[in-house]
Amino acid sequence: MKILDYCYILLQRFVWKMMGRCRKCGGIMKPGDYLENTWVGGDLDFHSDQFPVTFYQGGKGKFIKNGCLKCVYCGWSISD
Numbered sequence: 001m002k003i004l005d006y007c008y009i010l011l012q013r014f015v016w017k018m019m020g021r022c023r024k025c026g027g028i029m030k031p032g033d034y035l036e037n038t039w040v041g042g043d044l045d046f047h048s049d050q051f052p053v054t055f056y057q058g059g060k061g062k063f064i065k066n067g068c069l070k071c072v073y074c075g076w077s078i079s080d
Contacts, residue, residue: 013078022071023078032070032077035061 020029038059041052068079 020069022074022076024076025071025074027071027073029069029078030072031066032068033063033065034068034077034079036064036067038062 021027022029037057038061039055040058042054042056043052045053064079068077070077
């Protein structure tokens with residue numbers, strides 16, 4: 001991906017968020033709650049490793065209050 005494409009995507013996300021409109025249906029976005037994934041370190045990959053290298057999603061999810069914007073019409077949400 002080119003750096004200009006990346007900057008354009010970030011700018012587009014910022015503009016939609018500032019307008020308070022859904023990118024899918026154009027509805028109104030309101031603050032909402034979500035569960036954040038937690039990452040757990042697995043077993044050691046090799047006997048010489050001191051720390052786990054492979055991580056996977058597991059454990060308890062972390063509840064984030066008012067951490068995302070959710071569309072009142074279609075339910076689509078975005079977070080930072």
